[in-house]
Amino acid sequence: MSRMGSDAHVPIxxxxxxxKDTTGHMSPFKFTRKPAGAxxxxxxxxxxxxxxxxxxxLRGDWGNSKYPMVPGHExxxxxxxxxxxxxxxxxxxxVGVGCMVYSCHNCDSCDKGLxxxxxxxxxxxxxxxxxxxxxxxxxxxxxxxxxxxVVHIPENLxxxxxxxxxxxxxxxxxxxxxxxxxxxxxxxGVVGLGxxxxxxxxxxxxxxxxxxxxxxxxxxxxxxxxxxxxxxFVVSRDEEAMNAKAKSLDFIINTISVQHSLNPYLxxxxxxxxxxxxxxxxxxxxxxxxxxxxxxxxxxGSLIGGMKETEEMLEFCGKNNITCLVETLPVAECNxxxxxxxxxDVKYRFVLDLDSVQQ
Amino acid sequence: xxxxxxxxxxxxxxxxKSGHLAPFKFTRRATGPxDxxxxxxxxxxxxxxxxxIRNDWRGSVFPMVPGHExxxxxxEVGSEVDDFxxxxxIGVGCMVHSCHSCESCDNGLEQxxxxxxxxxxxxxxxxxxxxxxxxxxLVCNRKFVLRMPENLxxxxxxxxxxxxxxxxxxxxxFGMTEKxxxxGLVGLGxxxxxxxxxxxxxxxKVTIxxxxxxxxxxxxxxxxxxEFILSTDKEKMKAAEKTIDYIxxxxxxxxxxxxxxxxxxxxGKIILVGVPESPLQLxxxxxxxxxxxxxGSLIGGVAETQEMLDFCGKNNITCMIEKIPMSYVNxxxxxxxxxDVKYRFVIDIENTxxxx
Numbered sequence: 248m249s250r251m252g253s254d255a256h257v258p259i260x261x262x263x264x265x266x267k268d269t270t271g272h273m274s275p276f277k278f279t280r281k282p283a284g285a286x287x288x289x290x291x292x293x294x295x296x297x298x299x300x301x302x303x304x305l306r307g308d309w310g311n312s313k314y315p316m317v318p319g320h321e322x323x324x325x326x327x328x329x330x331x332x333x334x335x336x337x338x339x340x341x342v343g344v345g346c347m348v349y350s351c352h353n354c355d356s357c358d359k360g361l362x363x364x365x366x367x368x369x370x371x372x373x374x375x376x377x378x379x380x381x382x383x384x385x386x387x388x389x390x391x392x393x394x395x396x397v398v399h400i401p402e403n404l405x406x407x408x409x410x411x412x413x414x415x416x417x418x419x420x421x422x423x424x425x426x427x428x429x430x431x432x433x434x435x436g437v438v439g440l441g442x443x444x445x446x447x448x449x450x451x452x453x454x455x456x457x458x459x460x461x462x463x464x465x466x467x468x469x470x471x472x473x474x475x476x477x478x479x480f481v482v483s484r485d486e487e488a489m490n491a492k493a494k495s496l497d498f499i500i501n502t503i504s505v506q507h508s509l510n511p512y513l514x515x516x517x518x519x520x521x522x523x524x525x526x527x528x529x530x531x532x533x534x535x536x537x538x539x540x541x542x543x544x545x546x547x548g549s550l551i552g553g554m555k556e557t558e559e560m561l562e563f564c565g566k567n568n569i570t571c572l573v574e575t576l577p578v579a580e581c582n583x584x585x586x587x588x589x590x591x592d593v594k595y596r597f598v599l600d601l602d603s604v605q606q
Numbered sequence: 607x608x609x610x611x612x613x614x615x616x617x618x619x620x621x622x623k624s625g626h627l628a629p630f631k632f633t634r635r636a637t638g639p640x641d642x643x644x645x646x647x648x649x650x651x652x653x654x655x656x657x658x659i660r661n662d663w664r665g666s667v668f669p670m671v672p673g674h675e676x677x678x679x680x681x682e683v684g685s686e687v688d689d690f691x692x693x694x695x696i697g698v699g700c701m702v703h704s705c706h707s708c709e710s711c712d713n714g715l716e717q718x719x720x721x722x723x724x725x726x727x728x729x730x731x732x733x734x735x736x737x738x739x740x741x742x743x744l745v746c747n748r749k750f751v752l753r754m755p756e757n758l759x760x761x762x763x764x765x766x767x768x769x770x771x772x773x774x775x776x777x778x779x780f781g782m783t784e785k786x787x788x789x790g791l792v793g794l795g796x797x798x799x800x801x802x803x804x805x806x807x808x809x810x811k812v813t814i815x816x817x818x819x820x821x822x823x824x825x826x827x828x829x830x831x832x833e834f835i836l837s838t839d840k841e842k843m844k845a846a847e848k849t850i851d852y853i854x855x856x857x858x859x860x861x862x863x864x865x866x867x868x869x870x871x872x873x874g875k876i877i878l879v880g881v882p883e884s885p886l887q888l889x890x891x892x893x894x895x896x897x898x899x900x901x902g903s904l905i906g907g908v909a910e911t912q913e914m915l916d917f918c919g920k921n922n923i924t925c926m927i928e929k930i931p932m933s934y935v936n937x938x939x940x941x942x943x944x945x946d947v948k949y950r951f952v953i954d955i956e957n958t959x960x961x962x
Contacts, residue, residue, distance in 0.1 A: 361872070
């Protein structure tokens, strides 16, 4: 069913939280979204996850921030209207919008369902659409997106705990499948136990692998084992424990977002082992070539995931009851959440409650 | 057939990390039931010979007789050997033993076996040091002896045993064989020129990235490269971004990986086969944006070395060499240090190995 709203040409009034400058401090912000087009889906936002890249972009860390900025690309909501050409969604559906809102659909990457690698891809916030409109994200009450970039959220998953699947989840799922890190019984390592890391542990266990967590925080061990099901936990500063892991792992997902040396982790890989980077440290990382050559090992990278595979991941999560471990806060507390995130004080993803906004 | 006693052999060895090579008499083991004894005719000089005689990688044990691109003829076979005949043209590469009971060996990747024994500067199963192919004779377990194609000149074929397999193996393993795709080669030396030859044989479009403008004419004219780009030419490098499907990187000096990663299309790969001693820096965004990867590769297993040799025989592929007498070897090492060779030195052991 699809219908065009009678007020189709009126900009949509939205309430959100935006930063005005590189302090990253957010405050209430009224703005408008363009009227929904024929292919667009309009949703009332219930929840939006806080991604570490929101923090980076709010503070201008990557040198490309435009203000005012409404962040948020882990958006879950309910469809309130659909454009006349929309076929995949109907009013009342629980849906999600992730990191992208546009791609060219006319290139090799788009053809392969890898919109994230399209040269013309547009991010959900802090970017510009082809028509010149600045994109604003999901720390807001209403989201409008082309149906190609909207996904169904399985009804059995709690909406807030499902939200971070749209970035953290797919960022881990995509490389695990692409690089074959889903072999039952294989030995899998996860470096860094944050938003991305805890999803890697969950998927690792779901794929039947033996999971070792590497972390700088001994305090995370109990939960890693008991709550997430990790089989082993190594404090990366413990040289002896690291040495004991030498040549033992088939694959590693590395989520660290600060500068570090890859070599101690490469040493834990067996020959033909693979490491995939998903965190984005600003500085370069050190690699000793002999580490790669002497064992035919590889260091790869991966960026979120395409739309088709995001749908597949959500389906898998729905079937296997996989969601994220979240701390949900009213959106008005977004600044507090950011401060705590800056100190890594979260188990393991903050989710902002947009329903808490008094209209 | 039949076993002989321990044999005195003449070779050239380095006695210390000055790397100076000179005549050296030593003994080879008696030909055991599973061994093949080879009269060495030619031996290629690999850059790793230079590294090891100078103890660049630490772990060098002297006296050291280098050489792991060894070609010759069968002189004698052990009683259990039925797949090699006296007089047959054979080769021995970088390995002379592995455990044959581990995952790597089972997968034909003996080079990753924890118990692998290298052709020289290693310790054999009987506790004796291994001495390589800068010598008159070699005794080797038949599992590590290779059949050299009869139609290839043995001197020009010798470097296939290390340089050849070192690029052939990753090119096959990582799928760098799809006709029409775009292949990049970084560093045009012994390894590099073989990569170009194989790439052309696989029907790839070849772009060479080099720091030496002088190499362009030959790269295009003799090796058949389609493009040649000076890596210092920022404009040309920028124009080449996101145009290459896969890259083999042979450079053994420190260099900027990010510059070459930028050349790759989405899902592109760069495989290191050179081993710079110092760490390289990698910007995560170079691999994350575009889902690229950096890998490494080490020579190749025995079965794939044989496969490569057969492929070279069928397609008439050999190396471009400069044949030298044994007495020239120290000068050759000096020139190799300066990259002054097109593209591999090969020692004429048969005719020039003397105790002088």
